[in-house]
Amino acid sequence: MEHLPVVAIVGAPNVGKSTLFNRIIRRKIAVIDDMPGVTRDRNYIDSVWNGVRFTLVDTGGIIPDTKKELDLEVNRQVEIALEEADVVVYLADAQQTPTYADIEIAARLRRGMNEEQILLAVNKCDTRDAELTIPSFWELGVGKPYAISAAHGQGVAHFLDRVVERLHKNYDSKGTYHSYSLSVAVIGRPNAGKSSLVNALLQNERTIVSEVAGTTRDSIDTVFEYEGEAVKLIDTAGLRKKARVKESVEYYSNLRTLRSIYRADVCLLLMDTTEPLTTQDMRVIRRVKHDNRGLILIWNKWDLIEKNSKTFDILVKETRASFPELHNIPMISICALSGLRVQRVLDMAFAVQKSLNRRIPRYELERAFEWWVKTNPHPYTVGEKIKFFSIKQEKTNYPHFIVFCTNPHRMTDAYCNYLRNKLVSTFDFTGTFVKLDFRLPGKARNRGGDEDVTGFVKEYTL
Structure with a gap:
């Protein structure tokens, strides 16, 4: 799966970070207000400039030396963004010379990043007086200050050219960002054995292994080689129930885990065999599905359990009976400490990645679909017959199909599941969550009418 580099926008409160974020993506997503600190959370969105794609991150304002809990949490959010960033856009305000906050932020950036990763933009250069302050920003020691106006777009295009120059060296002639063949996130509840599994896969004590739940606070990445392929392994902090997340450090460990799911190709949900699958585990699975x-x-x-030759088969059968959503999710039993069946995990992960990227020839897909709806038609619906026309696979890095039919809003959940199961079993989408959209065909769509019907999407919820 393709992974995009990350560009994070950081700076003091009220310097225009969200305005620049919205200017770059050409959509109004981040909330903009004159009150400092409106952006408390991080916003992520994929963007493109001059053919170079990247993930843009909008952060809350950094407030040095603060003792307010909310401000401390915002600062921690920024720290997480900096850990993930390939390039940092450091935004300052041209309406005044560098402030104490600007100096402290610049010092933090110099300590944690190399010079090539930092680009300084001085915002609100809307007047001649504002532009006169630009030379004073050289004293921050983070390179050339670029004068821009995020609100009016002045200088933004030229500045973005400089941003993509820093990123472009990691792209090939086809515009693909290269890093590794497979990204795997190890997720699960605290004390399920995630760090032990990572150590077994890497065959060394890279992370601390402890019997105390919650030893691993951060998401830790390691790139290693497996059978000639570069694999990125993400060892995350355990996901806890929201009601139990009291310490701010635990809250941010949860955020890192959710972000790790997004960054991965395949997630390894580690379960303690001595404990049953819970609603919290299903919420984690729902997040994996949401991120495709x-x-x-x-x-x-x-x-640790008493077993015989049928124990695992019974466990799998009972799990899938209780949670039908997992019917095509592969399962394996291991002992991370002893290494039992651990190496099979990576082979399974590569197989699931292959399923994610599988493309079905159009003719083969349509021929199979025609047979499915012919041998098992949709149940009769009074007054609104459902007639199927065609199916196509979207060009995504996960299995996503569009079914064109009449009256898509009358499609039953049972029939949606029938088609989904057929796609999974016929074309081997093991380990994936197949997404199906049901839409009116083009000509019917152009007749107007109910827009909710035209853009109807049948969602699967876990």
Whole structure:
């Protein structure tokens, strides 16, 4: 799966970070207000400039030396963004010379990043007086200050040219950003054995392994080689129930875990065999599905239970009976500490990645679809018959199909599941969450009418 580089916008409160964010993506997503600190959370969105694609991150304002809990949390959010960023856009305000906050932020950037990763933009250069302050920003020691006006767009295009220059060296002639062949996130509840699994996969003690739940606070990335392929392994902090997240450090560990799911191709949900699958685990699975990632369910600590030759098969059968959404999700039992079946995990992850990227020839897909709806038609609906026309696969890095038919809003959940199961079993989409959209065909769409029907999408919820 393709991974995009990250560009983070940071700076003090009320310097125009969200305005620049919206200017770059050409959409109004981040909330803009004159009150400092309106952006408390991080916003992520994929963007493109001159053919170079990247993920843009809008952060809350950094407030040095603050003791207010909310401001401290915003600062921690920024720290997370800086850890992820390939390039940092440091935004300052031209309506005044560098402030104490600007100096402290610049010092933080110099300590944690190399010079090539930082670009300084001085915003609100709308007047001649504002432009006169530009030379004073050289004293921050983070390179050339670029004069821009995010509100009016002045200088933004030239500045973005400089941003993509820093990113472009990681792209090939086809515009693909290269980093690794497979990205795997190890997720699960605290003390399920995630760090033990990572150590077993890497065959060294890279992370601290402890019997105390919650030892791993951060998401830690390691790139290693497996059978000639570069693999990025993300060891995350355990996801806790929201009601139990009291310490701010735990709150940000949860944020890192959710971000790690987004960054991965395949997620390894590690379960303690001595504990049943819970609603919280299903929420994690729902997040994996929401981000269109692959999934493998791993039952760890297999050595701690009494078992026979049928124990695992019974466990799988009971799990899928209780949670039908997992019917095509592969499962494996392991013992991370002893290494039992651990190496099979990576083979399974590569297989799931292959399923995610699988493209079905158009003729083969339509021929199979025609047979499915012919041998098992949709149940009769009074007054609004459903007639199927065609199916196509979208050009995405996960299995996404569009079915064109009449009256898509009358499609039953049971028939949606029938078609989804056929796609999974016929074309082997093991370990993935197949997305199906049901839409009116083009000519019917052009007749006008109910827009909700025209753009109807049948969603699967876990």
